[in-house]
Amino acid sequence: MSDTDLRNWVPTTRDLLIDGRLVPGEGPTIEGLNPATGQVHATVATASIEQVDQAVAAARKAFPAWAAASPQERSAAIHRLADTFEKHTERLTASIVNEVGTPAAFAEVMQVKLGIAHLRWQAEAALVDRTVQLGEWHDPVLSYSEVAYRPAGVVACITGYNYPINLAVFKFGAALAAGCTSVLLPSPRTPLTTLWMGELFEEAGIPAGVLNVVIGDGPSVGQHLTTHPWVDRVSFTGSDAVGAAIMEQAARGLKGVTLELGGKSPNILLPGIDAAALAKDIHLRWARNGGQGCAALARMLVHESLVDDFLGASKEAFTALKVGDPWDRSVNIGPMIREDHRARVQGFIDNGLADGGHIALSLDSPVPDQGYFINPVVFTGLSHDNRLVQNEVFGPVGVVVPFSTEEEAVRLANDTAYGLAANIYTPDVEHGRALAAQLRSGTVWVNGGGNMRPDAPFGGFGLSGVGREIGEWGIREYLEPQHVQWRP
Numbered sequence: 001m002s003d004t005d006l007r008n009w010v011p012t013t014r015d016l017l018i019d020g021r022l023v024p025g026e027g028p029t030i031e032g033l034n035p036a037t038g039q040v041h042a043t044v045a046t047a048s049i050e051q052v053d054q055a056v057a058a059a060r061k062a063f064p065a066w067a068a069a070s071p072q073e074r075s076a077a078i079h080r081l082a083d084t085f086e087k088h089t090e091r092l093t094a095s096i097v098n099e100v101g102t103p104a105a106f107a108e109v110m111q112v113k114l115g116i117a118h119l120r121w122q123a124e125a126a127l128v129d130r131t132v133q134l135g136e137w138h139d140p141v142l143s144y145s146e147v148a149y150r151p152a153g154v155v156a157c158i159t160g161y162n163y164p165i166n167l168a169v170f171k172f173g174a175a176l177a178a179g180c181t182s183v184l185l186p187s188p189r190t191p192l193t194t195l196w197m198g199e200l201f202e203e204a205g206i207p208a209g210v211l212n213v214v215i216g217d218g219p220s221v222g223q224h225l226t227t228h229p230w231v232d233r234v235s236f237t238g239s240d241a242v243g244a245a246i247m248e249q250a251a252r253g254l255k256g257v258t259l260e261l262g263g264k265s266p267n268i269l270l271p272g273i274d275a276a277a278l279a280k281d282i283h284l285r286w287a288r289n290g291g292q293g294c295a296a297l298a299r300m301l302v303h304e305s306l307v308d309d310f311l312g313a314s315k316e317a318f319t320a321l322k323v324g325d326p327w328d329r330s331v332n333i334g335p336m337i338r339e340d341h342r343a344r345v346q347g348f349i350d351n352g353l354a355d356g357g358h359i360a361l362s363l364d365s366p367v368p369d370q371g372y373f374i375n376p377v378v379f380t381g382l383s384h385d386n387r388l389v390q391n392e393v394f395g396p397v398g399v400v401v402p403f404s405t406e407e408e409a410v411r412l413a414n415d416t417a418y419g420l421a422a423n424i425y426t427p428d429v430e431h432g433r434a435l436a437a438q439l440r441s442g443t444v445w446v447n448g449g450g451n452m453r454p455d456a457p458f459g460g461f462g463l464s465g466v467g468r469e470i471g472e473w474g475i476r477e478y479l480e481p482q483h484v485q486w487r488p
Contacts, residue, residue, distance in 0.1 A: 006090065007094075007098070007327050009094045010094075010095060011192050013196045013198065014044055017195075017198030018051060019057075020207070020209060023051070025215060026045065026048040027221070028046055028217045029217075030043070030215070032190075036098075036101050036370070038339070044191050044192070046188070046217045056228050059183050060230045061209055062210045063151075063180070066176075066180075066181055071129075072127065076123075081204040082123060084200050085116050089116075092165065093107050093108040095196065099164070100162065100164065100190055101334035101372075102290075102326060103332055104329060106332065110166075111163060111166065114166055115165040115169040119169055121455060125177045128472075130479070132147040133146050134146060141487060143487050144487075145484065145485040149476070150481075151479060152256065152478050152479060153233065154182070154232050155180045155181070155478055157171035157172050157182050158222060158235065158236040158246070159171065159184070159237055161187035161189040162337070164186055164190045168197065170260075170470055171469070174475045175478045178476075180232075180233070180478045183225060184198075184214070185216060188218065197213065201213075219245075226246050227252055233256045234250045235258040236257070237294075239392075240465075246259070258465075258466065258477045260469055262392040262394075263421055265297045265422055265423070266299045266300075266423070267301065268422065268425065269303055269425045272428075275309050279317040280317035282314075283317050285297060287376045290374075291376070292394050295443065297423050298398040298399065299398075299399055300398060301409050301413060302403070304404050311400065315361065320332075321333055321376055321396075335372040341394070342373070345393060348388050355387075356381060357388065358380050359377050361376075361377065374395060376397070377398070390416055392418070410439065414438075416462075417462050419441050419460045419464050421441055429447060432446035432447065440462065441460065442461060457474065458474075
């Protein structure tokens, strides 16, 4: 398909996936919007409470057979799903661009191909024998023990709007590899890509009931899912406020939870680096996906000796940021997801100015008349306890805070309720690695690190969440250790 065709393409699937069948939703309808135009491009019927029950029952019914399937069978099924996603890369990308507003080049690489790579890794991880032999024990009689890892059961996978494919894959891919079955519930702001994924599950030949997809219009469906007595694990990505509510709901049934929540991630620029040369990459990274990323490194802690050079170079670097039509290949910042979110981000900017902050960096070009666009800005002159510095904005708003000593940088980096990610720029990589031990962050990059590895954990300290996703750590969230002991 040409870009012209893809620009107007949205998945036609409007049905839920329950027990291997695509069925119309029986709940209230919600509208799917293109955030770049503000236009409604679909109306979707959500699931009724009874349909949520049916989806959970289907997952419960499918669980014994899926848990008993051989590692090779589970691995092959996940590989088939990766093949199916890969076959539809072009349209999955278009769906993300038109539903999330992510610029096309970034959407293809980071929203689609990254998810496929993680599925491939999870398929191989399904083959791993995790059994641990403890050997013999002599008190009071001779015995032998092993620890096996058994699938936990039915997993409720609840995803955020900003990365619909990846966030789903991180959850259901790990659950499948572990031998669990799932019910997938996406954000009501981005239902279409996930509904179509339900059809792709069928195309890939995933057994009926192993993966189910339902849609909700608010907290009622989600709460029914998280409190359902047949759900054994809940995995959620979103805000810390909603995460706390989900944790409370899941606690009623003593369910295990995995929560990947917000962040206010620091980017520490230490003396001796070429801050001017790094400026462009630094700003492109925190502003990507319109700043709608939980690990966005938008809190820039800059050594006082580097501030002038960094801000001076940033004025030119900021010209590399372009806000607009996400199908324009020169654009790297798309719209906010909805008008209410755009207004929330603007509110942070207005409050920052009212609190005495100064906008040191901004774009002067007008944003499109249609859609929910906002120009990126960087603040200076705000104290570190200011709400803009402390709270997750989830938009293209950065802040520069100077520091005088490394000890102060560490203190400031840790001085938030969050602890998801951090980056350290330093001329001495080994020193940066050592300094990472002082940071309360689930991921620490040194000199920019690299891409999100499928074999490394992701999650955080404090309000950034509970547990870890991705890699072996993510799979173990859906496994229960079982001690088996016998006498010879």
